[in-house]
Amino acid sequence: MRNFFQNLGYRFATFMYGRNGIDAFGKFLVIAALICTLLSNLPFLDVLYLVGTALMIYALFRCSSKNLYKRQQENMKYISASQKFKSYFALRKKMWQERNTHRYFKCSCGTHLRVPKGKGKIKIHCSKCGKDMIKNT
Numbered sequence: 272m273r274n275f276f277q278n279l280g281y282r283f284a285t286f287m288y289g290r291n292g293i294d295a296f297g298k299f300l301v302i303a304a305l306i307c308t309l310l311s312n313l314p315f316l317d318v319l320y321l322v323g324t325a326l327m328i329y330a331l332f333r334c335s336s337k338n339l340y341k342r343q344q345e346n347m348k349y350i351s352a353s354q355k356f357k358s359y360f361a362l363r364k365k366m367w368q369e370r371n372t373h374r375y376f377k378c379s380c381g382t383h384l385r386v387p388k389g390k391g392k393i394k395i396h397c398s399k400c401g402k403d404m405i406k407n408t
């Protein structure tokens with residue numbers, strides 16, 4: 272019996288050899304599954320239990336998958352999407368912190384331009400697309 276438990280770690284290591292394991296997307300899926308399962312205890316949210324279970328099964332599938340290329344592609348998509356999400360909120364935080372000293376304008380190319388506040392009408396030049404615009408700060 273003792274030998275069985277001593278070999279369990281070795282068996283698990285040989286099982287996981289060549290498999291994807293836990294990555295950033297896997298962690299996200301597990302956390303989302305746990306949140307869904309916890310929220311399913313609230314009234315009228317019973318469906319979330321199925322969603323949480325499905326997410327957990329998908330996370331286990333990704334963890335034990337041997338198709339590393341596809342799993343890495345999924346992980347890269349998740350990382351780029353989460354990076355956009357994080358940078359959006361980082362910009363909002365910076366705008367809020369500098370609201371008394373700077374104003375932000377959005378160019379037609381999508382770039383956010385930061386200019387000092389209280390300078391009157393000024394010409395703002397976008398360094399990305401080269402477009403000029405006149406704004407009141």
Ligand SMILES: [Zn+2]
Nearest residue numbers: 378380397400
């Ligand atoms: Zn621009």
